[in-house]
Amino acid sequence: MKSKIYKYLPVIFGCHCRDDRSFYYKGEKFPICARCTGELIGILLAFITFFFFHLNIKLSLIIMIPMILDGFIQLLTKYESTNFRRVITGFLFGFGLYTLFAYSNIFVFNFGYNLVK
Numbered sequence: 092m093k094s095k096i097y098k099y100l101p102v103i104f105g106c107h108c109r110d111d112r113s114f115y116y117k118g119e120k121f122p123i124c125a126r127c128t129g130e131l132i133g134i135l136l137a138f139i140t141f142f143f144f145h146l147n148i149k150l151s152l153i154i155m156i157p158m159i160l161d162g163f164i165q166l167l168t169k170y171e172s173t174n175f176r177r178v179i180t181g182f183l184f185g186f187g188l189y190t191l192f193a194y195s196n197i198f199v200f201n202f203g204y205n206l207v208k
Contacts, residue, residue, distance in 0.1 A: 097122040104130065112174065125174035126158065129181025130188070137189035148194055151187040158184035 101108050104127040112124040121128055137145075146154070158180035165172050172180075 100131075101127075112177065114174065114178075124177070126162075126177040126181040129178035129183075130158075130185035132178075133182040133185025133187075134189045136182075137186045137193070141190065141193050145193070146187070146190050148191065151190040151194075153187075154183040155187040 100106070100122045104123055106123040106127040108120075108122070108124060110120065112126070114121045114125055114128060123131065161172050161176060161180045164170050
């Protein structure tokens with residue numbers, strides 16, 4: 092099971108898996124980098140909490156912006172983000188992304204349901 096997680100999780104997230112941008116636990120590197128780890132945590136938490144608490148679409152889009160900015164600023168300048176900042180911005184992005192995904196599924200379901208009524 093562990094070998095499959097380490098093989099497929101980076102593929103699913105499109106992760107670069109750089110050593111300097113990854114977390115370690117007991118000397119073992121996580122299968123994905125800090126930013127992707129944050130995204131995974133955000134997606135899972137949004138999945139668990141969506142039917143009890145969810146953001147509106149506008150706020151979901153807004154909380155995705157910090158990761159986009161952090162990544163582009165790091166790409167275009169000499170600025171180097173920290174793993175803590177990467178995991179926080181990744182978490183916000185993942186939470187917003189899943190919320191938008193859930194809203195889109197609900198919209199498509201309702202559209203199809205109303206189409207055949």
